[in-house]
Amino acid sequence: MKQEFTQPLTTPIDSDRNVFSILEERVQRAPDDPLIQYQGEGGHWRTFSARQFEDLVIGLAKGLIARGVMPGDAVAIIAHTSWQWTALDLAIMSIGALTVPVYETNSPAQVKMIFNDSRVAMAFAEDDAQRDKVEMVRQDCAQLSDVYVMQQGAIDTITAFGSQVGDEEFYERERAVKGDDLATIVYTSGSTGTPKGIELSHGNFVFITYSGVQSMPDIALKPNRRLLLFLPLAHVFARYMQFFSFAGNVTLGLSSSFKTILADFAAFKPTFILGVPRVFEKIYNAASQKAGTGLKGRVFSQAVQVARAWSMAQQSGHGIPVILAVRHAFYRRFVYSTIMGIFGGSVEYAVSGGAPLDASIAHFFNGVGLPLLEGYGMTEMCAPCCVNPTEGYRIGTIGIPLQGVSVGVDDTGELCIKSRAICMGYHNHPEITAQQIHEGWLHTGDLGSVDEDGFVTLTGRKKDLIITAGGKNVSPAEVESSVMTSPVVGQCVLVGDRKPFIAAIISLDLAETNAWLRSEGAAQVPDLEQAARNPIVRAEVERAVNKANELVSRAESVRKFEIVPEEFTEANGMLTPSRKAKRQVITEHYRNLIDSVIYAPRKPRTMRR
Incomplete structure (x- = not known):
């Protein structure tokens, strides 16, 4: 490698564990913690404690055992973000089966391709519309048997099937699942336009989960941490954040609709936010449109200019000019506090990933009091490999490697990543695996540079992929x-x-x-x-x-x-x-x-x- 930087681990990580152990460790540490919160009927937020959620997962796992799900069987989930998605995901993987996430926006043709490539044996669909997609292609999916609909009692049905399965049978299956075992196949668009299945092991997730917690203690380990997750769980970034939350002291709020996100912020009051750039762009645009074009609009425009100027001065390291500091303090009291109130009033940081973040948006939010910590990752590495630190963050970079992760730049300028989170390979495509992973280094297809402090800057992309503001990779x-x-x-x-x-x-x-x-x-x-x-x-x-x-x-x-x-x-x-x-x-x-x-x-x- 022409350039190389490694962030050392502060504490060793045992990655010869399975994903269920992350939940189990949280239960042992804080069984009564509010682990998951979600909006129930009537708009009221309901809570699962860590112990309650573990019991739910084990009950579902027993039901899957009763229905004949064996180690290595592929089980698909096609649904919006919900506690049911999270519970099924953990239950499937806890007994050695494979979760195959499917976006609820995928077409029937894409569902057929994914189901056949991963040999899906069972599927969980959110509602009748998602089930209809599966039924349209069922005759072309030879391995598929049962299809359950969440909105028609799938969780209760599977749990009831498991009532005759004992705890010992569950734990015998769970203990047999090791770090090297395949946990999931996640499909992402490749350079040819045909989705490719990325094979991720239990050890991949366990390593990067605890690496993330050690790298971001302010976000994960302070008391009463709260994350509102509204990205689709079919995306590996959102899915990773579930496990990150369990491994820390985080209460995970789940929201299935971006349309209600502002009301959800106000009700849930997150301490940090995970989003793609498009989320923050929409919030900025909404604030701008609300201000209008009159006097209020002119005040907002001036406040935006001051926020960005203040942020740029802060980032320069040369101090904030006195006049700028006075103007910033004025707008912080009368404008910025209102904008921060949009997020519920408790937010301290936001993590942005999935697509490049426009610097003007980053400087705006940084100036109003919400540092946008840009990160970087790929499905092939269980989502994250770099993120900006909570102190000393640098706008315009994708941050520094997580602990235990190495970044390198080869002779062509391509950014390469090495860690225990690098995928097992591309499902049914050994030739792509050999092409993309050399001597443990994953070649990302992105061009970049690494400075002496380990901060990584992206400079371009080799791949002919379009990454939208919403983080969607489009071939x-x-x-x-x-x-x-x-x-x-x-x-x-x-x-x-x-x-x-x-x-x-x-x-x-x-x-x-x-x-x-x-x-x-x-x-x-x-x-x-x-x-x-x-x-x-x-x-x-x-x-x-x-x-x-x-x-x-x-x-x-x-x-x-x-x-x-x-x-x-x-x-x-x-x-x-x-x-x-x-x-x-x-x-x-x-x-x-x-x-x-x-x-x-x-x-x-x-x-x-």
């Missing part, structure tokens, strides 16, 4: 190639890196467009500019986009597109000699169109008098 090839099957489309290039949704820049083939118009009995067009404005042509492009969207989940689908009156050619630098679109060149060429038209910020509504 564009499948949608692009589908859209280009239209007779009028020359090229289709997806954009959306660090943006709230996926969009497309589409060029036309003039000759083919006119040929298609003739076949439709419509008038031809003299040039690409008129072709781009032609309503018949636009309708055909929209049809092609809609068809392509059927192949992927909503988060991967194209929400907006723009037809440009220009060909992409090798001569203008937008195509390679093999006719592949150069995404970066095209994105920069149409930067103004992308920023000011496709992703134009919404103007706040003004009240008519």
Whole structure:
């Protein structure tokens, strides 16, 4: 490695344990702790103590044993974030079976692919709509047997099946599960567009869980820590935070809807927040729109400028100028306190991951009193490998390695990671495993640098992946190639890196467009500019986009597109000699169109008098 930095462990971690032991250790340490809270009927928050939740997990595990689930069997969960998801996940893994998470937004075709690749034998669906997806492809999934619906009493049903299974039988199965055993297969988009299953062991999770606790004691170990988790548990980052919470002194609040997040903040009062950049962008935009355009809007705009200036001065290490400090103190009392109140009034830190965080958003929140500690990770490493410390954090970096984790930069500038959390491999793809993991180093596909203090800065990406502001990794090839099957489309290039949704820049083939118009009995067009404005042509492009969207989940689908009156050619630098679109060149060429038209910020509504 050209550069290398390792953060040593302060306390050894025994990773030859299973994931259930994390919950078991919390119960032994603090059985009456409020472990999980959730919103029940009527909007009231309900609580499981550590002991109660362990009993629930064991009851479910016994039911799975009674239903014939054996070590190595794959059990899928397709549902929103909930206590049921968490309980089933732990129960499945506690007896040596494998949890296979499925996003509730996945299409039936994606469900079929995942079920067959991991040989899913049993599935838990949240509701009838999710069950219908499974039933649509059941005849093509040879291994699948039982399908249970959470909203139709699945938890009670499985627990009832387990009533005749004794504690000793459960613990015999649980004790047989070791750190090297496979715990889960998590599917993530690969460079070809086909989801790849990442094999994660019990030891992978155990190691990185306790590494995280040791690395972030202010967040995990102080008394009465509270985390409100609203990200989907199918995402390994959110799933990791469950175990992090159990290993610390954290009460985990579970919320299934981002629509109610502000009300949930007010009711739950978290001490720290986990989110993707899009969450913080939405909160900032909501505050801005609420301020409006009048006097209140001007005050908010000035407060934003002061917050960012204060943050930049703080980060510079040269001290805060007196006048800036006075202005900041004024806005802290009259503006920033209101913004902090949005989070419930108790929040101290926020951890942002899953996608790159825009520096202006980070400086804003840091300036109002909420440090956004940006981190970094991948499914292949059980989510996190780096995070900014609570003291001495540096905006613009992804922080320092967690304890026991090594970061390196190879001769090509690629960021590489080594730790006991690196995955076992890519399910059914030994060739990809050999390509991505060399001598224990996972090659991330990202370009970066490491300074002498261990702070890592990302500088680019090798992979042709789009990472939205919501943290969704989108491989564009499948949608692009589908859209280009239209007779009028020359090229289709997806954009959306660090943006709230996926969009497309589409060029036309003039000759083919006119040929298609003739076949439709419509008038031809003299040039690409008129072709781009032609309503018949636009309708055909929209049809092609809609068809392509059927192949992927909503988060991967194209929400907006723009037809440009220009060909992409090798001569203008937008195509390679093999006719592949150069995404970066095209994105920069149409930067103004992308920023000011496709992703134009919404103007706040003004009240008519």
